[in-house]
Amino acid sequence: MFQDFKLVDDRPVAIQVKEYVKRLIIKGALQADQKLPSTRELSGLLKVSRNTVIAAYEGLEDDGYTYAIPGKGSYVATMVTRLAEDNGDSVGSSAWQIDWKARMNEYAGSAVELDMMKQGIRAQKGTISFTSIAPDEQLFDLGDVKRAFMDRMAIEGQVLLNYGYAKGYKPLIDYLMRYMENKGVDISGKDMLITSGFTEGFDIVLSALRPYGRRGAAICENPTHHTAIKNLKLQGFEITGIPMERDGIDVEQLEKELQKQTNHFDLAYLTPSYHNPTGIVMSAAKRSAVVKLMMRYQIPVIEDGFNEELRYSGAHIAPIIATAGQGNGVIYIGSFSKVLFPGLRVGWVLADRALINNLESIKRARTIHTSTIDQSILYQYLLNGNFDKYVKKARTEYKRKYELTKACCEAYLPETQLSGDGGLHLFLTFPSKIDTHELLEACTAQGVIFTPGDRFFIQEGEGTNTLRLGFSRVTDENIVQGIQIIGEQVRDLLKGQR
Template sequence: MFQDFKLVDDRPVAIQVKEYIKRLIIKGALQANQKLPSTREMSGLLKVSRNTLIAAYEGLEDDGYTYTVPGKGSYVAAMLEPMTSDHGGADVSAAWQIDWKARMNEYAVSAVELDIMKQGIRAKKGAISFTSIAPDEQLFDLGDVKRAFMDRMAIEGQVLLNYGYAKGYKPLIDYLMRYMENKGVDTSGKDMLITSGFTEGFDIVLSALRPSARSGAAICENPTHHTAIKNLKLQGFEITGIPMEHDGIDVEQLEAVLQSGASRFDLAYLTPSYHNPTGIVMSPAKRSAVMKLMMRYQIPVIEDGFNEELRYSGAHIAPLIATAGQGNGVIYIGSLSKVLFPGLRVGWVLGDQALINNLESIKRARSIHTSTIDQSILYQYLLNGNFDKYVKKARMEYKRKYELTKACCDAYLPEAKLSGDGGLHIFLTFPTGVNTRHLLEACTEQGVIFTPGDRFFIQEGEGTNTLRLGFSRVTDENIEKGIRIIGQQVRGFL
């Protein structure tokens, strides 16, 4: 015994010793009331200092795994015995086997079926990956983030480490309310809920708007964000997709759908700026037309503020919620994850005060509150004036990569129609003879992967000739090389 103890470099030795002995006790290698070797003897067996053993033994006693008999030493405390049959005998716990798959409800089964990460693309190490639309971590200004953390912890560190409020960290809420006002939003009669990123905010809103007596019905752009499709389906919404044009949603088609059955739609989900996956920015004229239709038919709009801050082409365009004025028909869900740091899981929902009041209670019931430390770091980072400096740098870099990616597509993929006005990705539509699922298989063999476009469409079988290229985390060399390889494979399909 004690011959299999091995130290690792990155943990305190006393903790490693304590955990090692604890495992022996749990496994039954050390029995209840068995005397442990003395600290002097054990230090020799494990080849660590005696002071380390003293600290480890004290930790074991504190955790209830051992007890001390004065003058005699440390002994193993009694543990809960494994289950045995009614007549005694061997451990029978192995007989308690539940078929968890059979017990999963429709929601759980659907979650797995819609989980594209589990059905995701598998590529060899070193492959050129265009699948990500996360920010490039090489741009992160770690010094400013560390400073923000230290500044906030110095001010109220003990408070930040305790429970927070379901609605959110008030200094951050106040800051973001002013931030939205600077986008032209009339915040009178509106309030804000802080969430753990966009996805939680969207899910909470859907759960509040889902009808109780029937399936919900939603309108959205087609294609659209696959996470939105997944959550709409999981929440029981039937989705009607409206095709996209070069400057945003097809307004005539939208109006025709509304005229045919407006009363049955519970909400519309729209991404007007740097739309995912097409990258299209909805024109001012279409924004106005869409909002007039939604107002006429009294349909609430969930606006996704996706990538809104990464504008590096064209003039600033106000979000839909700004065009609504004092109206309360738009629910804006924002996040800085695609601009700043996805590791800080902070998003927000801006909407009517009565709506936010209900969403706050749902949030409290589900997760109590979003990490207060995350919220406070973001707040201090913004307060310190780092955001504008960072965004300016990020825009310049992503614009350069966008132009490089576009030039490579023009050179190597001339048969593809390209859409995307900025952000972190572009969207390609090929002639109908190119199935991008099959193209992906061929490219994977050549060490290049991308996201097939069909997963962004509402109905199965749509968009089979499309793909999304995320360029934000790909080097210049690999952008050129990867797109050239995709072009070579496309030749075979044409």
């Protein structure tokens, strides 16, 4: 005994000794009321200092694993390791087995079926992966983030470590309200809820707008963000998709659908800027037309402020919520996750004050509040003036990668149609006879993967000739090599179909 103890470098030695002895007790190698070696003896056996063993024994006693008898030493406490025997029948852990799959409800089952991460391809080492549209962590300015953390902790660290408010960290709310006002939003009559990223905000809003007694009905662009499709379906909404044109949603088709199904839709979900997956920016004229249509039919709009900061060319276009003026029919959900530190799970919902009042109570019931430390670090980082500097650097780098990716697609994939005005990805549409799942299989064998586009369409069987190409975390060399490989596999597939 005590011969298999091994130290690791990254943890305090006393904690390692404590946990080692604890494991021996739990496994039964040390029995109840058995005397432990003296501190001097164990320090020699484990080759650690005696003070380390003393600290470990104190920790074991604090945790209830040992007890001390003054003048005699430390002893193993009695542990309850199994359920008591009843009428001679041993009731152990192996007797209590539940079939959890059979217990899962429709919501849980659907969550697994719609989980794109579980259904996706796991990239092998060395694979060129175009699947991610997360920011490139090499651009993160760690020094400024550390400084923001230390600044805020020095000001109110003890407060930040306690419970926060369901609505959010007030300094951050005030900052983001000004930030949205600078985007042209009329904030009179509006309020804000801080959430753990876009997805939680979207889910909370859907749970508040979901009708009782029937399935909900939503209208959105087609294709659209897979996470939005997933959450709409999980919340019981039937989805009607409206095709995209080069400058955004097909407004004529949208109007026809609204006329055909008057008073049918409970909400619309739209991503007007750097739309996921197409990358299209909705024109100012179409934003105005959409607002007028939704106002006429009294349909609330959930606006996804996806990637608005990653504009590479052209003039800034105000979000739909700004176009709506003093109207309260738009619910704006924003985050910096695709631009700035997705590890800080912070997003926000900007909407009518009465709606935010209800969403705040839903948030409190679910998660109490978003991490106050995360909110405060983001606030201090923004307050210190780092955001504009970082976005300028990120925009320059992503624009360069965007132009390289676009040029490679034009050179090596001439048979495709490209869309994407900025952001972190391009959307490719191939001739109808190309199945991008078949293409993915061929490319995977050559060490390249991407996201098939049908995952972003509303109905099964749509978009089977499309794919999304994320370039944000791919090196220049791999962008060129990867797109060359995709092009070669496309040509092979087309040859095979002749």
